[in-house]
Amino acid sequence: MRGQYGGPRVLLRRLREVMAEPVTAQERLDRIVVLIAANMVAEVCSVYVLRVDGDLELYATEGLNREAVHRTTMHKGEGLVGLVADEAEPVNLSDAQSHPAFAYKPETGEEIYHSFLGVPILRAGNTLGVLVVQNKSHRTYSEEEIEALQTTAMVIAEMIAGGELSGAGDGLEPVGRRPAHAFGGALSEGIGLGHVWLHEPRVVVKTFIAENTESELKRLDTALANLRASIDVLIDEGDVARAGEHRDVLEAFRMFANDRGWVRRLHEAVQTGITAEAAVERVQSDTRARMQRQTDPYLRERLHDLDDLANRLLRELVAPGKGMMTDVTDLPDNAILVARSMGPAALLDYDRTKLRGLVLEEGSASSHVAIVARALGIAAVGQIENATGLVEPGDAIIVDGLSGEVHVRPTADVERAYVDKVRFRARRQEQYRAVRDAPSTTRDGEKVQLLLNAGLLVDLPHIAETGAAGVGLFRTELQFMIAASMPKTAAQQKLYRAVLDAADGKPVTFRTLDVGGDKILPYMRNEPEENPALGWRAIRLGLDRPALLRTQIRALLNAGGGRDLRIMFPMVACVSEFDDARDIVNRELARLVKHGHPVPASVALGVMIEVPSLLFQLDEILAKVDFVSVGSNDLLQFLFAVDRGNARVSGRFDTLSPAFLRSLARIAERAKAAGKPVTLCGEMGSKPLEALTLIGLGYRSLSMSPASIGPVKAALLEADASELADFIKPLVARADGAATLRGEIEAFAAERGLQVSP
Template identity: 70%
Template sequence: MRGAYGGPRVLLRRLREVMAEPVTAQEKLDRIVVLIAANMVAEVCSTYVLRVDGELELYATEGLNPEAVHQTTMARGEGLVGLVARQADAINLSDAQSHPAFSYKPETGEEIYHSFLGVPILRAGNTLGVLVVQNKAHRTYSDEEVEALQTTAMVLAEMIASGELSAIARPGAEPAVRRPLNATGTPLADGIGLGHVVLHEPRTMATENLIAEDPAKEADRLDEAVEKLRVSLDQLLSEDHVAPAGEHREVLEAFRMFANDRGWARRMREAVLQGLTAEAAVERVQSDTRARMLRATDPYIRERLHDLDDLANRLLRVLTGRESGPAAGTMPENAILVARTMAPAALLDYDRSRLRGLVIEEAGPTSHVTIVARALGIATVSQIPNIASLVEAGDPMIVDGSTGDVHVRPPQDVEKSYADKVRLRARRQAQYLALRDEPSETRDGTPVKLMMNGGLLVDLPYVAETGAAGIGLFRTELQFMVAPSLPRAGEQEALYSAVLDAAGDKPVVFRTLDVGGDKVLPYMRTIDEENPALGWRAIRFGLDRPGLLRSQVRAMARAAAGRELRLMFPMISAVHEYDDAKDIVEKELTHLRKWGHQLPERMLLGAMVEVPSLLFELEELLSKVDFISIGSNDLIQFMYAADRGNSRVADRFDPLGTSMLRVFKTVADAAIKADKPVTVCGELASRPTGALALVGLGYRALSVSSSSIGALKAMLRQSTLAEIEETVAAMMEGSKPARARLAEMAKAADQN
C-alpha cells in the first residue's frame, strides 16, 4: 500500500505533527481524516466516536456530506459501523450495500460508495469509536491497508482517551471513554476513599511515545526485548525452587508458550514496521487481543487474558527498564490504587499517607492483602471484573468500602453526596471517640474486652486513640515483609519494645512469624506448593527453621525485660507442636539467663486455634497453655475446605452458619471449663453481626481492627446480653429469622 503521502510511516509522522499543532480538537480531527484519506487513496475517511449514551456519532469526515458531522448517529450494533464497534473487529467489504447490516443514512450521501473498511478504535481492549474508509469502486482492501488503518486508529484512541473531544461534545453526549462508571463489588475494608487512580501495573505508554523516529531501530529494540523475556522465563522455570508441577509452574509455562508464539511476535513487529514505537506495538497488539478475548464465551479463553496481560506488562518492563510497583514521586496526594491482584508486601510498598482506597479485582474478605489494607485503614473493594482496564491513571474515583460501590469519573452531585457522607462518618467517629474512656460492656453490664490487631509502627497510636483494652494480636511478620532484608535482632527488639511502650500497662499478644502461603518474604527463597494455605507456613516454618524462631523469641524477651510478655504460636495442628515451640522458648530464656540478661517479669504462652485437628485435642492443649486465641479466618476456611484467597470460593462459606457457630461454642465452653482466657482475633470479630454472635456464644474478649473498636463498643452498649444469647441460640438451631434479628440488632445499634 502506498498513497500520495508515501505510506503508513509517513502518515504517522504527519499525524504526530497535526497532534502537536495548537488548534482545536475539531480542527485536528478534520485534518486527520484528510491525511488518512489521501494516504489510503480513499474517497472517504470518517471517524465515529462512541458516546456515553451508547450512540456512535460522526465526528469528522472527508468525502461525506460535512453537514452530517455531529448530526449522524447510530446505535452500537446498528449498521456496519455499529457492527464494527460491537464486534471490536475490522470489517472489509467490496460491496457494503449488499451486506445485511448495511444501514442507509441519507444525510451523509454515502450511497455512491461501495467498498468499505471499518476498524475499531481500541484502547486496552475497550472500543472508543470506529475509523472508516470508503471508495466508489468495488474493491477489497489489502491486509497491509487493514493493518495500517488499525495502527492509525491507535493514535485516535489516545486522542479520545485524553479527553480533548469533550470540549466539542454536547452535554450528555460526551465520548464514552470519559463517561462516569458505577460498579458494585465485594466490600473488604470499611471506609470511604475519594481520590485519583493509580494503576498498580501501569499498562499504557505516553502519547508522545507512540510514533517511531526510526522504525528499524524500534524493530531491533523489540526483538531484543522479546529475546530477553524468553530467556528470563526459561531461567525462572529452570530454577530449583520452581516446583515440577503446580499452579505457579503452569502459569510460567503458559507465559513461555505465549512468549514463544511466532504469531504474537510477528504482529508486534509488523506494527513497529508500520511506524509505531516498540512499546506502542506491544500495547496495540495486546489491545486487539484483549478486545477479542473479552468477547469470547469460553471461560478458559477469558482466563488466559490475564496471562497475556501479565506477559505484555513483563515485555513493557523489559523495554522501558522500569520495575513494577510504585514509582517514586508519581502518587497523587489522594491515591486510589487499582490492581488485578496484589501481594500483601506490594501494598506495603506504597506511601500509606497518600493512599485513600484500594480496588482489587481478585481478593477475598480474609485474604492477606485485605488484612493488610484493613490494618492500614484503607477503604477496599474487590470483585469488579476488568476494572484495571476500565480506568485510566489519574481518573477521579470514589471507593465505598462499606457498600462495595465504586464510582469512576463521578458526576458532581455524586461527589458532593460522598463528601457529605465522609463528613457524616467523621461526626460518627467523633461520637465513638467520646466513648473512648467509657467501659466496653453490654447495656446490662456484661464486660467485653475490645482489643486491637496490629503489626506496624503506624498502628501504635491507635491503642490510645481508640481506648483499646490492649493489642490482642500483633502480627510480627509484617515487619519482615516490609523490610528489604531479614530484620536484625536489634531491629526486631526495637519494634517489640516500641509496641510494649505504646501499650503501657495494657496487654500485648505477640504472634510469632506467620509466613509462607501468600505471605512471601522477598529476600528468602520461595517454595512453590500445590496448596500454600495448607503447606509449609507459620509454626511449621518456625519449627523447621528454629534459628529464625529463636532469634525472634530472644528479641521479644529482651524487649519485655522486667515486663509481661505474651507470646502465641500460629497454626498449631497438634499439641506436640506447641510442646516443641515451648521448648525453643525455654532454651532462649535459659540462654538469656546464662548471659545475665534481665528476663520478662511474667511470661504467658498461648496457641492459636485455627486448624480443625486441634479441636479434638482441646482438653490436652488447655491443660498446657496460658491462653488461646481463635484465628477465625483460617479456621473457617479449613472447616469449609474453601481457600480464602480464591475469589471463586471465598463467598461459598458462611462464617455464621450452624456448623461454625457450634465450633465456636465448643471452644468457648472448653476454655471456660479449663478457666483459660480465650480471644477471637480474626475478621469475624470485627464485623458487627460477628461480634454479637461471638458474645452470645460466651466470648468476652475480641481483638479487632482499630477502625472497628468505636462502632463495636457503641453497639454493645446498646444491646443486652440476654437478647444476644437468645438470638444466637436460635441461630445455632438454624433459625433464619434469628439471623435476620441479629443483623437488625447490629444495624439498629449503629444508627443510634
C-alpha cells in the same frame, strides 16, 4: 491505485503534520478524514465515536452529507459500523450492501457506495469508536491500507481518551471519558475520594509515525534482546532461581518474549511506518480486544502476562534498564493507587499521608496487602476486572471499601452523594471518639475487653487513639513478609520491644510465625502443595524447623525482659504440638537464666483454636495452656471446607450459621469451666452485630481492626449482656436446619434500637 498524497506511508507523514497544527480537536479530526480519503482514493472517510450511552455517533466525514455529523447514530452491533465496534476486528467488503449487517441511514447519502473498510478505534483493548472508508466501485482494500487505517485509528484513540472531543451538546460524551462503575470485593473499610495513581504506570506513546523504519526495527530488536536477557537473569540468578510462584510467572514471561508469532506481528506493525513503541501498543491493544472476548478463564489470565510483558518491552524502548514501578516519592495528595496486584511491602513504600485508597484487579479480604491496607486505615477494594484498563492517570475516582464499589470519573451527583457519606462517617467517628475513654461495659455491668489486631509499627499509635485495652493479636509474620531477607534476631527483638513500649503496660499477645500455605516468604524455598491451607504452615513449619521458631522465641523473651509476656502458637491441631512448642520456650528461658540475661516477669502461653480437631480436645488443651484465642477466619474455613481466598465460595457460609456459633459456644463454655481466658481474634469480632452475638455466647474479650473499636464499643454500651444471652443461646441450640441466624439476630437488634451498622 494511489491518491495525490502518495500512499499509506506518505499518509502517516502527513498525519504527523496535521497533529502538530494549532487547531481544535474537531478541526483536526475533520482534516484527518479529508487526508485519509485523498490518500486512499476513497470517496468517503468517516469517524464514528462510541458514546457513554453505548451508541456510535458520526463525528466527522468526508464524502457523506456533512449535516449528518453529530446527528447520525447507531447502536453498538447495528450495521457494519456497529459490527466492527462489537467484534473489535476490521471488516473489509467489496460489496457492503449485500452483507446481512448492512444498515441504511438515509441522512448520510451512503447508499451509492459499495466497498467498505472499517477498523476499530482501540485503546488498551477498549473500543472507543470506528474509522471507515468507502468507495462507489467494488474493490477490496489491501493489507497495507488496513494497516495504515489502524495506525490512524491509534492517533484518534488518543484524542478520544484525552477528552479533546465533545459531542453535540446533549450530554452524551465519548465513551473514552465516560463514568465507569465496577463492583468488587471489599478489602478495607472506608471511603476514598481522590485521583488515580497507577502503581505500574503505562508508558504513554507520544510519537506514532516513524522517521526511519529500519532504525525502528533495530530499536525493537535491541529492546527485545534486552528484555529477554533481563528475564533470563531474574530466572537464573537471585532469589527466584528456586522453584516457586515467582519463577513460574517469569517463565511465562520468557515463553511469551520468545514467541515467534508475537515478534512477527511487532515487526509487521513497524514495517507499516510506525514507531517501535506504537507497534507494541497496537499489537497489545488488538490482542487485548480479542482476549477480553474469550470465556476461557485460562486464556483471560494469560492476558495479564501479555500486558505485563508489553509494558516491560515499552519500558525497554523508552527507558532502557529502568524498572516497572513508579517513583513512590512522586505521589500527589489524595492519591488512589490502582494496580493489578501488589505486595504489602510495596504498599508500605508509599506516603500514608497522601494515600486515600487502593484498587486491585486481584486480592481478597484475607490477603496480606489487605491486612496492611486495614492497618494503614485506607479504603481498599479488590477483584475489579481490568481495573488498570478502566482508568487513566489523574482520573477522578471513588473507592467504597464498605460496599466494594469503585466509581471512575464519577458524575457530580455521585460525587456529592459520597461527600455527604464521608461527612456522615466523620460525624459517626466523632461519636465513637466521644466514648473512647468510657469503660467498655454493657448496660447490665458486664465488662468486655476490646483489643486490637496488629502486626506492623504503623499499628502501634492505634492503641492510644482507640482506647483499646491492648493488642489481642500481633501477627509477627508481617515483619517477615515485608522484609527482603530473613529478619535477624536483633531486628525481631527491636520490633517486639517497640510494641511492648507502645502498649505501655497493656497486654500484648504475640502470635508466633504463621507462614506457609498462602503466606509465602520470597526468600524461603516454596514446595508446591495441592492444598496449601492444609499443608506445611504455622506451627508445623516451626516445629519442623526448630531453629526458626527458637530464634523468634529468643527475640520475644529478650524483648520482654522484666515485663509480662504473652505468646500464642497458631494452627495447633493436637495437644502434643503445644507440648513441643512449650518445651522450646522453656529451654530458651533456661538459657537466658544460665547466661544471666533478664527474663520476663511472667510468660503466658496459649494456642489459637482454628483447627476443628481442637474442638474435641478442649479439656485436654485447656488444662495445659494459660489462655486460648479463637481464629474465626480459619476455623470457619476449615469447619465448612471452604477456601476463604476463593471468591466463588468464600461467601457461601455465614459466620452466624448455627453450626459455627455452636462451635464458638462450646469453646466459651469449656474455657469458662476451666477458668482460662478466651479471646476471639478473627474478622468476626470487628462487626457490631457479630460482636453482640459473641457477647451473648459468653465471650468477654474481642480483638479487632482499629477502625472497628468505635462501632463495636458503641453497640455494646447500649446492649444488655444477659438479655443477649437469653436470646442467643436458645436460638443457637435450636435445631431447625437454618443456614444462618442473621435475619433473626438483626431483627432482635432492631427491636431494641441497637446500632449494628458500622
